[in-house]
Amino acid sequence: MPAEVEARLEALAKATERTKTFYAREAILEHLDDLEDLYLAEQRLIDIRAGRSRTHTLEEVERDVGLAD
Template sequence: MLAIRLPQEIENRLKKLADVTGRSKTFYAREAILEHLDDLEDIYLAEHELEEVRAGRSVPVSLEEVMKQYDLES
């Protein structure tokens, strides 16, 4: 279960879309989350890892090293 507060303008747009299409607001909220969750994970996890590298808690590995480690050299 998830409850979210939306700005009134967004709530109005979502309601109008639901009314016009005969689908629920929940349907469209779910679709939006599913559509963008992968991108959000990529962005925030990459930002977190960058902070770890800058703080010296993580060491970057070059693409060349990864390819060699997994025997992916062409």
């Protein structure tokens, strides 16, 4: 971890009387969903470009679920 980030984390931990581990865990939990979503989106894009998957227009979806006018 960069020294500047380590220093900020240390200062936050001291100021709040919590551990650096507490804040590291909080940061991971906060961003894990975003990282998983990014990975899934990247994998879907790879599949679409490779022809292993396709996209659907809104009109197709509405028709398929019975919402089309």
